[in-house]
Amino acid sequence: MSLDFEALYSKNAQNLKKSVIRELLKLTNKPEIISFAGGLPAPCTFPVEDIKEIVGKVLDQEYMKALQYGATEGDVGLKEELVKFLKERNIPWITPDHLLITTASQQALDMVGKVFIDPGDSVIVGLPSYIGALGAFNAYRANLIGIPLLLDGMDVAYFKKTLKELNLKKKIPKFVYVIPDFQNPAGITFSLKTRKELLSLAHEYGFIIIEDAPYRELRYNGKAVPSLLELDKGEGMVLTLFTFSKIFIPGFRLGWIAGHPDLISKFVIAKQSMDLCTPPFTQCIAREYLKKGEINNRIRDNIALYKVKKDLMLECLDKEMPKNAGVTWTKPEGGLFLFTYLPESISADEMFHDAIKENVAYVIGSAFYCNGKGHNTFRLNFSYPSHQEIREGIKRLGNCVKKKLTGTKRSASACQGD
Ligand SMILES: Cc1ncc(COP(=O)(O)O)c(C=O)c1O
Structure with missing residues (x-):
């Protein structure tokens, strides 16, 4: 007898969907394809020599700790280094009790779902928003409510209207999820005004703000806005x-994760059943790297590298995309991505297959919209490809868009009978 696995799955598991991006990314693995799809850092930024030296030191001096199970809260020494790191970034009140070391941010997003979401709970996200967060919250059967993003962040007027409606239905969200700096996928940064308004709404309605900040350190232009x-x-x-x-x-x-110690304590309990602790070995290496004072140099070098790539991609888009045809893109001041908008009549989902034929790949924007929209958008990554790949890849993409535009014009005139 073969088991009907589907019948055994929990409601949460039944709700898990295959990631559209992962399926599409499988098509981008061929070596001849220039991929702007992933969100990978450039491998030349990995400090290999420093790591070799630190690994030797850690194994020589503290292998019993580094290779053993560790505390769920995280390595005490690493937390102390992170307190210094955050104090340098204008968070003077931070103490080790405000921190929990996680198996990177994706685990933190899952923990947010685990700690806050009951099935059907309203969760506010941006339109568009990071697909990994949408997936994590969906896994706990959240009711995702999208708020459009404007060039200076979340559309606050729309958000206020939504909150009023939700309040009437007694469905106020427990948290709002935002990526205020160089958002993934749109590359947008929230203005100070938007941030302050968001905080004041959090106080008024009693919800928490989940600030996801993976790109905050990577600013290439303009002035930093307080987190x-x-x-x-x-x-x-x-x-x-x-x-x-x-x-x-x-x-x-x-x-x-940084936040109120009471919340951190709850997250520690949630994490215990997930992985007991974040690997102590990598924590020890990171701690030593921070102690050496290398992290700020690393960030400075990453900024120098990525700024040039971002500017090059913008320059190539200007050159290769059709003019006056309703094709626009964001001009991020940092991060790893920019976002492109095609005229409504063109589907970037369909064009993806044309792009693959031209040996160039992007991520379809619709994957980032919890409301099923965004079919005319796509995300481009500029941190991983080389300069030559950026030049050639954007040229190929420009050709795809031009062909698509000519195609839609032809079919429109055929409909009109001329
Ligand atoms: C907005 C955002 N949050 C979280 C993550 C997850 O990052 P990690 O788990 O590598 O820390 C990513 C990864 O690209 C991201 O873009």
Whole structure:
């Protein structure tokens, strides 16, 4: 007898959907394809020599600790280093009790779902928003409510209207999920005004703000805007997710959450049943790297590298995309991505297959919209491809868009009979 596995799955598991992106990314694995699809840091940013030296030191001096199980809260020494790191970033009230080391931010997002979401709970996200967060919250059967993003962040007027409606239905969200700096996928940064308004709404309605900040350190232009954590001044309305993935090494799977100690205690309990602890070995290496004072140099070098790539991609888009045809893109001041909008009549989902034929790949924007919209959008990553790949890939993409535009014009005139 073969088992009917489907019948055994929990309601949460039945709700799990295959990631559209993962399926499409399988098509982008061929070596001849220039991929702007992933969100990978450039491998040349990995500090291999420093790591070799630190690994030797850690194994020589503290292998019994580094290779053993560790505390769920995280390595005490690493937390102390992170307190210094955050104090340098205008969070003076931070103490080790405000921190929990996580197996990178993706685990933190899952924990947010585990700790806060009951089936059917309203959760506010941006339109568009990071697909990994949408997936994590969906797994706990959240009712995702999308708020459009404007160029200076969340559309606050729309958000206020939504909150009023939800309040009438007694469905106020327990948290709002935002990526205020160089958002994934749109590359947008929230203005100070938007951040302050968001905080004041959090106080008015009693919800928490989950500030996901993987790209915050990677600013290439303009002036830094205070983080929501900084603006919160320790009042406990904001829980911020940090990660080493984009500023150090994604393969370490290392991040940290900062927030009110009571919340942190709850997250510690949630984490215990997930993985007992974040690997002590990588925590020890990260701690030593921070102690050496290398992280700020690493961030500075990453900024120098990615700024040039971002500017090059913008320059190529200007050159290769059709003019006056309703094709626009965001001009991020940092991060790893920019977002492209085609005229409504063109589906970037369909064009993806044309792009693959031209040996160039992007991520379809619709995957980031919890409301099923965004079919005319796509995300481009500029941190991983080489300069030559950016030049050639954007040229190929420009050709795809031009062909699609000519195609839609032809079919429109055929409908009109001329
Ligand atoms: C907005 C955002 N949050 C979280 C993550 C997860 O990052 P990690 O688990 O590597 O820390 C990513 C990864 O790209 C991201 O873009």
